[in-house]
Amino acid sequence: MARTTRSAPTLSDVARHAGVSLATASRAINGSETRTVGEELRRRVIDSAQSLGYAPNANAQAMARGATRTIGVVVHDLTDPYFAEIADGIATAATEHKLFLTLATTGNKIEALGDMVTALDSMRVRAIILVGARWNDPDLHRGLHTSIEQYVRRGGRVVALGMDFPGVDCVHIDNEAGASALAEALVGRGYRRPLLLAGPERHSTAAARAAGFAARMAELGHPIPPTHRIGSDFTRTGGTIGMRLAIEAGLDYDVVVATSDVMALGALHEASRSGVQIPTDVGLTGFGDVSTLIDVRPSLSTVHVPTRQLARLGLDLALHGPGDGTGSVTVEAIPVLRDSTPPRMGA
Amino acid sequence: MARTTRSAPTLSDVARHAGVSLATASRAINGSETRTVGEELRRRVIDSAQSLGYAPNANAQAMARGATRTIGVVVHDLTDPYFAEIADGIATAATEHKLFLTLATTGNKIEALGDMVTALDSMRVRAIILVGARWNDPDLHRGLHTSIEQYVRRGGRVVALGMDFPGVDCVHIDNEAGASALAEALVGRGYRRPLLLAGPERHSTAAARAAGFAARMAELGHPIPPTHRIGSDFTRTGGTIGMRLAIEAGLDYDVVVATSDVMALGALHEASRSGVQIPTDVGLTGFGDVSTLIDVRPSLSTVHVPTRQLARLGLDLALHGPGDGTGSVTVEAIPVLRDSTPPRMGA
DNA sequence: TTGTACGCGTTATCAA
DNA sequence: TTGATAACGCGTACAA
Numbered sequence: 001m002a003r004t005t006r007s008a009p010t011l012s013d014v015a016r017h018a019g020v021s022l023a024t025a026s027r028a029i030n031g032s033e034t035r036t037v038g039e040e041l042r043r044r045v046i047d048s049a050q051s052l053g054y055a056p057n058a059n060a061q062a063m064a065r066g067a068t069r070t071i072g073v074v075v076h077d078l079t080d081p082y083f084a085e086i087a088d089g090i091a092t093a094a095t096e097h098k099l100f101l102t103l104a105t106t107g108n109k110i111e112a113l114g115d116m117v118t119a120l121d122s123m124r125v126r127a128i129i130l131v132g133a134r135w136n137d138p139d140l141h142r143g144l145h146t147s148i149e150q151y152v153r154r155g156g157r158v159v160a161l162g163m164d165f166p167g168v169d170c171v172h173i174d175n176e177a178g179a180s181a182l183a184e185a186l187v188g189r190g191y192r193r194p195l196l197l198a199g200p201e202r203h204s205t206a207a208a209r210a211a212g213f214a215a216r217m218a219e220l221g222h223p224i225p226p227t228h229r230i231g232s233d234f235t236r237t238g239g240t241i242g243m244r245l246a247i248e249a250g251l252d253y254d255v256v257v258a259t260s261d262v263m264a265l266g267a268l269h270e271a272s273r274s275g276v277q278i279p280t281d282v283g284l285t286g287f288g289d290v291s292t293l294i295d296v297r298p299s300l301s302t303v304h305v306p307t308r309q310l311a312r313l314g315l316d317l318a319l320h321g322p323g324d325g326t327g328s329v330t331v332e333a334i335p336v337l338r339d340s341t342p343p344r345m346g347a
Numbered sequence: 348m349a350r351t352t353r354s355a356p357t358l359s360d361v362a363r364h365a366g367v368s369l370a371t372a373s374r375a376i377n378g379s380e381t382r383t384v385g386e387e388l389r390r391r392v393i394d395s396a397q398s399l400g401y402a403p404n405a406n407a408q409a410m411a412r413g414a415t416r417t418i419g420v421v422v423h424d425l426t427d428p429y430f431a432e433i434a435d436g437i438a439t440a441a442t443e444h445k446l447f448l449t450l451a452t453t454g455n456k457i458e459a460l461g462d463m464v465t466a467l468d469s470m471r472v473r474a475i476i477l478v479g480a481r482w483n484d485p486d487l488h489r490g491l492h493t494s495i496e497q498y499v500r501r502g503g504r505v506v507a508l509g510m511d512f513p514g515v516d517c518v519h520i521d522n523e524a525g526a527s528a529l530a531e532a533l534v535g536r537g538y539r540r541p542l543l544l545a546g547p548e549r550h551s552t553a554a555a556r557a558a559g560f561a562a563r564m565a566e567l568g569h570p571i572p573p574t575h576r577i578g579s580d581f582t583r584t585g586g587t588i589g590m591r592l593a594i595e596a597g598l599d600y601d602v603v604v605a606t607s608d609v610m611a612l613g614a615l616h617e618a619s620r621s622g623v624q625i626p627t628d629v630g631l632t633g634f635g636d637v638s639t640l641i642d643v644r645p646s647l648s649t650v651h652v653p654t655r656q657l658a659r660l661g662l663d664l665a666l667h668g669p670g671d672g673t674g675s676v677t678v679e680a681i682p683v684l685r686d687s688t689p690p691r692m693g694a
Numbered sequence: 695t696t697g698t699a700c701g702c703g704t705t706a707t708c709a710a
Numbered sequence: 711t712t713g714a715t716a717a718c719g720c721g722t723a724c725a726a
Contacts, residue, residue, distance in 0.1 A: 023698080035722090036695075057410075064721040079638070081431070084431040088426045101449060102417065294612075355703095403703085411703075696725105696726080698723105
């Protein structure tokens with residue numbers, strides 16, 4: 001029964017099988033704005049397609065129509081729950097729009113970002129969504145800018161999530177305000193001497209969070225001395241290392257403020273390894289509020305970033321935004337205090 | 348300077364600009380197996396491409412070549428760290444092969460799986476990797492089978508990761524053996540009366556793990572009574588609910604054995620909420636050993652599943668496997684006991 | 695409502 | 711080594 005054809009049946013095959021013209025078959029199967037097909041023929045065509053096991057060739061359609069139904073997404077690392085949540089959000093939103101996702105991960109090679117954009121450009125994806133942070137390093141993103149520029153010039157749309165990028169629509173996370181609010185909240189609970197695990201200086205997100213926090217602390221009369229501001233990787237290991245440095249240096253602090261949740265986890269790990277009790281001895285906060293960490297004990301105080309909303313806004317912008325950078329929006333980041341930062345007595 | 352062309356320059360444009368034929372331009376840029384291009388012209392063409400901002404149209408290439416450089420991946424939910432790890436593994440492996448990934452998530456609608464396969468089929472992806480579990484429900488996968496069959500008939504390759512699927516190459520996880528070994532290890536630490544959070548009966552993975560565990564426990568002289576085997580969703584919430592049921596029923600047990608890590612987390616949450624101390628009162632185990640959970644306290648005893656290897660094998664199989672189901676391989680799942688199951692005294 | 699014929703951007707076959 | 715030219719599978723003006 002089952003034909004063991006090695007190559008796919010085409011629309012012509014279907015048309016022939018149904019005894020209609022190619023055009024009619026096309027209209028019957030994929031519909032048409034202007035034309036309509038008689039019920040009789042329509043059925044015949046659909047039946048033929050069914051029995052031949054016809055599946056339209058999306059590449060051919062893309063050529064003929066001049067547009068694909070896929071959007072490109074570039075994330076750093078799906079292993080990081082923060083990115084995973086966003087990617088998942090975009091994927092779900094895309095499915096609702098009957099769009100598909102081609103996804104690329106940069107991993108360690110941020111400098112490959114430009115090449116990924118170019119590749120997605122080649123695929124003529126409807127839009128490209130860049131997720132992550134920007135490195136304030138001119139060299140690192142040199143290729144990226146020209147890649148984006150070329151893509152945009154042909155009418156491509158680029159959206160950046162959680163990173164500011166001149167000339168493209170961004171969904172900005174208000175990291176400064178969130179960190180600032182966190183500072184207030186912590187002071188409100190009696191914390192005075194934070195240890196800031198600031199992450200890499202050139203990492204735009206980490207920098208914004210660190211800056212927002214430090215600024216507000218200073219305003220509140222508790223400036224953070226340089227000694228209490230440690231730069232390390234924006235990863236769990238970075239948190240571990242930062243914490244270790246602080247402990248080895250014998251610093252004095254009442255709360256560890258990490259610029260990301262996973263960094264906070266690393267710090268938590270190192271603290272418990274070194275006999276520093278959290279939250280008894282010192283408090284701990286993260287940033288991001290990734291849902292996977294809901295089971296960490298003590299429950300982690302952090303700043304909530306609405307990844308779901310971020311993803312949805314991003315896709316909307318990618319589809320309907322102006323595409324020239326004027327469509328940028330900002331989502332709020334709101335502190336949420338949990339058990340890792342219990343109220344402190346005294347001053 | 349920058350032309351504000353609205354549509355992309357084509358290879359013809361490049362050829363004209365370089366003063367060569369279309370064929371030569373093609374060979375110069377994308378190379379050719381059989382032909383080679385003179386250095387002089389080659390340079391001219393490449394320069395022209397550069398200055399015009401030419402990016403090859405992958406869709407057109409796919410048509411002409413009859414093959415794409417992308418592979419399709421279908422996962423259930425990127426929010427689940429287990430899937431995220433696998434997806435990330437596939438993505439990195441794909442990048443090494445200069446392949447791209449188009450990714451689809453089924454979310455709640457497992458019945459949509461067939462449609463996703465068909466869609467990926469339309470895109471003429473090189474191969475499709477299905478990640479997840481199979482539901483032993485004939486209706487649920489009805490469409491899926493025919494979708495796969497059609498795709499395979501045209502020469503498409505399908506690989507299943509962590510799920511057995513007749514007729515396609517699988518990377519099988521030896522859940523039974525892993526669960527069996529876990530049973531032994533637990534008994535070795537003095538546990539005798541497990542509470543099995545078995546997950547859904549029809550969920551192939553959950554079922555295999557539950558079966559493997561129960562069988563070995565019985566062999567070791569500690570059969571699990573039906574009362575101590577609770578079926579609930581294969582999610583964190585499922586773990587929470589299962590645990591609650593057990594507590595409400597006032598069951599007696601010395602270790603909670605969940606069929607997945609996230610279920611174990613749910614159970615942990617409910618236990619602490621209800622005043623059941625883990626691991627003091629009872630032990631707890633999961634399954635999967637997802638790396639994100641490294642910071643859960645007490646550290647979770649579980650069964651390690653090598654997701655990285657799973658992903659790599661999967662892609663290899665997708666690219667070079669026989670594609671008829673005879674290429675299936677199995678990866679081991681090995682118990683790793685941590686603090687959530689300390690040795691128990693006495694019987 | 696249906697059919698004819700051209701174009702989408704590329705690769706590959708065949709001559710030159 | 712280079713250049714015409716025919717596919718590849720489909721959408722869609724245009725004509726009937």
